[in-house]
Amino acid sequence: MATIPPLAERMRPENLDDYVGQKHLVGNDAILRLAIENGNLPSLILWGPPGVGKTTLAFIIARQLERPFFSLSAINSGVKDIREVIEKACRLKDDNQNLPILFIDEIHRFSKSQQDSLLGAVERGLVTLIGATTENPSFEVISALLSRSQVYILQNLSEDDLLELLNKVLKEDLYLKKKKVAIKEHEALLRLSGGDARKLLNVLELVINAVNKPDVIITNELVLKHVQQNMAIYDKTGEQHYDIISAFIKSIRGSDPNAAVYWLARMIAGGEDPSFIARRLLILASEDIGNANPNALLLANSCFQAVNVIGFPESRIILSQTVTYLASSPKSNASYEAIGKAQELVARTGDQSVPLHLRNAPTKLMKNIGYGKEYEYSHSHENNFSAQEYMPEKLSGTLLYNPGKNASEEKLRERLKMLWKGKYKY
Structure with a gap:
């Protein structure tokens, strides 16, 4: 099995009919499917958690529209790479060929200057941009690029979607059919996947490889036995990301600096982006502390600026100082409630x-x-x-x-x- 592509790659769909999930976007008569079928596709930002099909959807769109597909990752690409793609697009235009789709994975990691370098090509229609992001594009994508793109929200796959995918894998994957895999219990598989299709298939493949027998019967006990020994506890882009940040915020709100700094350490150990942590502290300082201690917002803002200048490992000290201070501060959500009441009042009474x-x-x-x-x-x-x-x-x-x-x-x-x-x- 080590010499063949991973199961998740082998099962990557090539058309919309084989695509699992996101029925609100690509189901029959859904908005994005109609745009694809009509060939009237704007630049897109696909926003959603990992493993829900953003990259696959971009590939399917290019394939269905019969357009060249250029792919960049914001982690290891820069302005030079963008310019090279734009030059290729110009040559395609000069040769009267179909203009390309440019897919940028994790577009939120591009700096402002990198995103700016895309604007001209998008405005002139040289490329149709499809950006994928796990972060809110309102905060991470520059407004000029955002205004020229349509944002589509992808959702975690439902239990039915995941079961459909499992059944599809067992029926269609040639390697698994040779092993005669049967799923007796699926609860552990689904729970560990967290709605992430890629993680689901990775877990399934890990268990099958660990058993290493011609016949494999998947049970909850078997899954937990092998997966817990082989998978990282914290996935900074998956379900644990959301669960741990939730526990972190609630610990600070609950005035427990001990629990708060523990969850901070969990995020640091998992490689969480320090800017993400600092941004959440900045929101909390106003939402949960507010005028009970106005200095909280000042410290949180200083923390946000500092971690963006310093980075790890030293910024862990700044984060710890801010976390313990905010957790120990008196709490008030009065300002948060005030703007909520005011907005409700405006909506109810109109333009007075x-x-x-x-x-x-x-x-x-x-x-x-x-x-x-x-x-x-x-x-x-x-x-x-x-x-x-x-x-x-x-x-x-x-x-x-x-x-x-x-x-x-x-x-x-x-x-x-x-x-x-x-x-x-x-």
């Missing part, structure tokens, strides 16, 4: 008029009709405060920010109560 005294008056006409006329400049009043109305008339007195029950925000609450004298029910 801005009170006249708060409006800007850059022209004489606007001044004449009362824009800004009765506005009171807060700094001209005692305590730098004027009790004028700042909300739209119909929403007067609506409480959105309710300070949390912690020492820092209790001071804010008392100040607001003193200033507004009962207008808001603090």
